[in-house]
Amino acid sequence: ILSAVLQTFLRPRLKCIDGELCLITGAGGALGRLFALEFAKEGANLVLWDCNQAANEQTAELAREKGVKVYTHTVDLSRRQDIYEAAEKVRLDVGDVTILVNNAGVVAGRRLLECPDELLERTLLVNCHALFWMTKAFLPQMKAQNHGHIVTIASALGLFSTACVEDYCASKFGAVGFTESLAHDLHAENLNGIKTTLVCPYIVDTGMFEGCEIRKELRGLIPPLDPLYTVKQSMNAILAEQQMICIPRLMYIPLLTRALLPWEANVATYRFMGGDRCMMPFIKNMEIKAAKDQVKTS
Numbered sequence: 001i002l003s004a005v006l007q008t009f010l011r012p013r014l015k016c017i018d019g020e021l022c023l024i025t026g027a028g029g030a031l032g033r034l035f036a037l038e039f040a041k042e043g044a045n046l047v048l049w050d051c052n053q054a055a056n057e058q059t060a061e062l063a064r065e066k067g068v069k070v071y072t073h074t075v076d077l078s079r080r081q082d083i084y085e086a087a088e089k090v091r092l093d094v095g096d097v098t099i100l101v102n103n104a105g106v107v108a109g110r111r112l113l114e115c116p117d118e119l120l121e122r123t124l125l126v127n128c129h130a131l132f133w134m135t136k137a138f139l140p141q142m143k144a145q146n147h148g149h150i151v152t153i154a155s156a157l158g159l160f161s162t163a164c165v166e167d168y169c170a171s172k173f174g175a176v177g178f179t180e181s182l183a184h185d186l187h188a189e190n191l192n193g194i195k196t197t198l199v200c201p202y203i204v205d206t207g208m209f210e211g212c213e214i215r216k217e218l219r220g221l222i223p224p225l226d227p228l229y230t231v232k233q234s235m236n237a238i239l240a241e242q243q244m245i246c247i248p249r250l251m252y253i254p255l256l257t258r259a260l261l262p263w264e265a266n267v268a269t270y271r272f273m274g275g276d277r278c279m280m281p282f283i284k285n286m287e288i289k290a291a292k293d294q295v296k297t298s
């Protein structure tokens with residue numbers, strides 16, 4: 001406890017990752033791109049995976065300007081075989097990945113009963129199942145050297161939940177459980193050279209949850225996070241080899257109250273803070289977007 005408190009108030013020693021090989025999933029997306037640029041700044045060579053080839057290549061271009069080697073692959077993380085095949089290519093053509101950042105994520109953004117099954121399934125496959133296949137593909141090399149770092153970009157919604165994002169909460173609770181169990185596994189095997197970091201951010205202003213908002217009067221107290229701030233905070237935690245980080249720190253409170261208060265008290269708190277209906281405008285946005293897409297395709 002003392003060392004954790006000291007870590008919070010003193011500047012922890014940050015590790016050097018110059019020359020390491022870092023694989024980032026969802027690297028074409030908002031946070032993925034910023035992670036790529038931060039890892040490049042630290043001198044890590046990059047392997048960038050995304051299903052969106054154009055966006056991934058754009059990230060690669062920007063990262064190459066920092067003077068590091070960058071390799072790209074177009075991978076659909078909802079397909080186990082695609083992950084294994086791309087991982088084999090990386091092993092043969094590039095080498096051993098020493099830092100793995102599981103960042104790609106999706107959300108259905110529909111009410112459960114109106115959501116196509118495939119969309120619900122996709123959330124679980126990308127946000128949760130892919131963690132199993134990524135770890136099975138890259139952990140053996142890390143174990144052989146007793147050196148590596150596995151980062152999971154989960155969510156505050158992997159620690160406590162809210163209405164209308166059943167798929168997302170199920171997948172992120174899964175991601176949290178997976179990463180914690182893996183961390184215990186590595187400790188139990190005395191593989192102290194392999195670290196894990198679990199990142200749990202609140203709403204980040206990237207567009208993924210456009211419209212999600214809490215009670216107006218509280219929005220100033222807990223505003224959506226700036227993407228660069230989120231990534232910088234995460235980088236500090238990663239380089240300090242911190243096991244878990246909630247961004248902002250205020251997010252530890254709903255995690256604690258969820259565990260300590262009776263269910264009814266939590267429901268009342270949600271109502272008071274607008275946490276119960278925070279996803280309604282986001283779902284509306286997604287419905288409008290889906291309707292527009294349907295018009296375009298028909």
Ligand SMILES: NC(=O)C1=CN([C@@H]2O[C@H](COP(=O)(O)OP(=O)(O)OC[C@H]3O[C@@H](n4cnc5c(N)ncnc54)[C@H](OP(=O)(O)O)[C@@H]3O)[C@@H](O)[C@H]2O)C=CC1
Pocket residue numbers: 025026027028029030031032049050051052055075076077078103104105106126153154155156200201202203204205206207208209
């Ligand atoms: N934004 C937020 O409020 C928060 C986000 N997070 C988490 O942070 C992570 C990054 O989010 P953010 O940057 O906002 O999201 P983005 O949508 O900007 O980025 C996600 C990236 O992952 C890609 N991706 C989606 N599905 C697949 C797939 N099947 N295979 C490969 N790549 C895929 C996306 O491609 P495409 O664009 O083509 O779909 C996109 O490039 C996610 O895990 C998210 O859950 C956590 C807390 C809050």
Ligand SMILES: CC1=C(/C=C/C(C)=C/C=C/C(C)=C/C=O)C(C)(C)CCC1
Pocket residue numbers: 154155156157161162201202203204209212213214222254269270273274275276278
């Ligand atoms: C439920 C709830 C809250 C709102 C949380 C929200 C709005 C979280 C959104 C997180 C997102 C979008 C994560 C994405 O990965 C409060 C007011 C903090 C506290 C009371 C309970």
